[in-house]
Amino acid sequence: DAGVIQSPRHEVTEMGQEVTLRCKPISGHDYLFWYRQTMMRGLELLIYFNNNVPIDDSGMPEDRFSAKMPNASFSTLKIQPSEPRDSAVYFCASMYGTDTQYFGPGTRLTVL
């Protein structure tokens, strides 16, 4: 099993640009989570899906952030427009009904 796959692994962009992060969960998992990790705020849950449906998006910082899960094997997190304070490592995780989340390697985003 390849585990959770995230792309890109690193992204450097300029303020105001659109950024799209991608995640492929483990096959068969029915939950998908997006997290953001920074030194200041630690690991924060942004949004999670169950069977492709967003369940809790209360952690999404503002309207500049949006997430979609068009099918069971793909999800995106989009930031438009990006700002320097969005710089962080973004993790995707998936789970199948056991409370055990499997994390991807993360995308390190730098917004200049």
Add this chain to the structure above:
Amino acid sequence: SQQGEEDPQALSIQEGENATMNCSYKTSINNLQWYRQNSGRGLVHLILIRSNEREKHSGRLRVTLDTSKKSSSLLITASRAADTASYFCARPSGSGTYKYIFGTGTRLKVLA
């Protein structure tokens, strides 16, 4: 803050010694989990302990849970250099939700 609080924030020990990390939380939980994060990597699930369990073992790991004190501890016995990582506790933010709140983490360094 709803975050679990771990202590110590950082711990440095010699190989072969035991390492103990603590996690405190504020609201009732039905389970608590511990994760490890190696530098630059995603989180890896270690142990899940349910509210009706007091202690759980996995290899060199021992987790205890005291629901009356709202605290948990992770003990790593006979530590190895490879145990060097950050360790996080995580708990659901409420019943019937998979929105997990992660603690601030303990950075463990095991010296060879």
